[in-house]
Amino acid sequence: MLFVSSSDTSAEQHLHSKAQGICSPHDMQRTYRYKGFEVSVDLEPVWESTGSAVPSLPIGFVANVSIAGKGMPNSLTLPIRVTNDNKKLFGTEAAALMAGFSAAQRLIDQTCLSD
Structure with missing residues (x-):
């Protein structure tokens, strides 16, 4: 079971993740x-606050998922956050990417079937 939320990331976590610069954006x-x-899965690394200036590896990842129709510039849904x-x-980038894509597939299938 995955937890899906449309709530925004806290500004503090976002700034902290940008400041760490450990994970490659690619x-x-x-x-x-x-x-x-078109399904876009963007990973958000989460770090444990240690109070140290020494960069550390993230303790896990959250997947932020956006879905857009082919040729449509705007996303059909607000970005959704997917956690375990x-x-x-999620413990790894691969697990977060796969879970985000799987959640988008289910959402698309449910939406298309309800028409």
């Missing part, structure tokens, strides 16, 4: 195509 975002939609069970972080 590794943190993927775009997939599924049934005529009970709002736990």
